[in-house]
Amino acid sequence: MPKLIVVTNQKGGVGKTTLAVHLAYAAAETGGQVLVVDFCGQGNASQFLTRDLRINKRRGGAEMLFSDGVDLPYTDTPMDNVKVLHGHLYLEELDTQKEDLLKVAIKIRAKVRSLPFDYVIFDTPxxxxxRIASPLLWSDTALLTVQPLLSSITGLDDTFDTIRAVQRVNKALNVQMVVNLFTKSSKTQREFREALQQKFGRSIVEEFSLRTPVSDALQNFRPVWSHARDKKLGRHWKDFANRILDVTV
Ligand SMILES: Nc1ncnc2c1ncn2[C@@H]1O[C@H](COP(=O)(O)OP(=O)(O)OP(=O)(O)O)[C@@H](O)[C@H]1O
Ligand SMILES: [Mg+2]
Structure with a gap:
């Protein structure tokens, strides 16, 4: 049975894809079989992993998980042991079938949880x-990415409402929070960081600052630990990923 991890937050631009892709790279380095399911219409994770920048223009990716009796249309990546069910612009169509789709998501839970991989990582819109609730229903771990900004924090209550609803079915879902894109020199961000600590202290498992080599690494189709000259920065990300993946080194 794979380890299933969903990276989520309803807020845009907080680093979901950056975290999901780094988890995929770290999982690939274990030698295990890795599947990335990209439920985001932008398909950024799919682009980074397959290096096909037009992949988000075609159907036949993540939505196929919901179809019965079909061979899943995995896309290969330059890494032998990493496959993608890609994200694309038409995934929005799934949102119109909200309740029905969630019923299907519950029905196919056992199937998803026994996909023939060691790691399944979901990126979300x-x-x-x-497209957020379904992978939450299936996963072992939810990584909630937050930025210490008003706009990121105000949406959290809604995200937690969804998580609580999902936990009625997926009781073992383990929710962990990652603070990302933190600029410590900003007094305002420090105050929001402190507010997050007060409210969610026990769930916060990591804090990453805004560091350009992190985004540069993905633009070069590499994880930050293979790209950055700053070895400490690379180790920070790799150690975090291994911890989330339960890899002992
Ligand atoms: N720790 C970091 N340091 C520097 N840049 C970062 C960091 N984390 C993310 N970024 C950059 O911030 C931007 C948003 O990140 P990303 O695309 O991963 O967010 P997202 O939550 O997936 O966004 P969306 O909701 O649009 O899918 C990207 O340009 C990414 O390279
Ligand atoms: Mg994204």
């Missing part, structure tokens, strides 16, 4: 709906 920046909007609450079935």
């Amino acid at each position: 920046p909007a609450l709906g079935p």
Whole structure:
């Protein structure tokens, strides 16, 4: 049975894709079989992993998980052990079938949880709906990415409402929070960081600052630990990913 991890938050631009892709790279380095399911219409994770920048223009990716009796249309990546069910612009169509889709998501839960991989990593779109709720229903771990900004924090209550609803079915879902894109020199951000600590202290498992080599690494189709000259920065990300993946080194 794979380890299933969903990276989510209804807020855009907080680093969901950056985290999901780094988890995929770290999982690939274990030698295990890795599947990335990209439920985001932008398909950024799919682009980074397959290096096909037009992949988000075609159907036949993540939505196929919901179809019965079909061979899943995995896309290969330059890494032998990493496959993608890609994200694309038409995934929005799933959102119109909200309740029905969630019923299907519950029905196929056992199937998804026994996909023939060691790691299944879900990236999600920046909007609450079935493309966030479904992977939450299936996963072992939800990584909630937050930025210490008013706009990121105000949406959290809604995200937690969804998580609580999902936990009625997926009781073992383990919710962990990652603070990302933190600029410590900003007094305002420090105050929001402190507010997050007060409210969610026990769930916060990591804090990453805004560091350009992190975004540069993905633009070069590499994880930050293979790209950055700053070895400490690379180790920070790799150690975090291994911890989330339960990899002992
Ligand atoms: N720790 C970081 N340091 C520097 N840049 C970062 C960091 N995390 C994310 N970024 C950059 O911030 C931007 C948003 O990140 P990303 O695309 O991962 O967010 P997202 O939550 O997936 O966004 P969306 O909701 O649009 O899918 C990207 O340009 C990314 O490279
Ligand atoms: Mg994204």
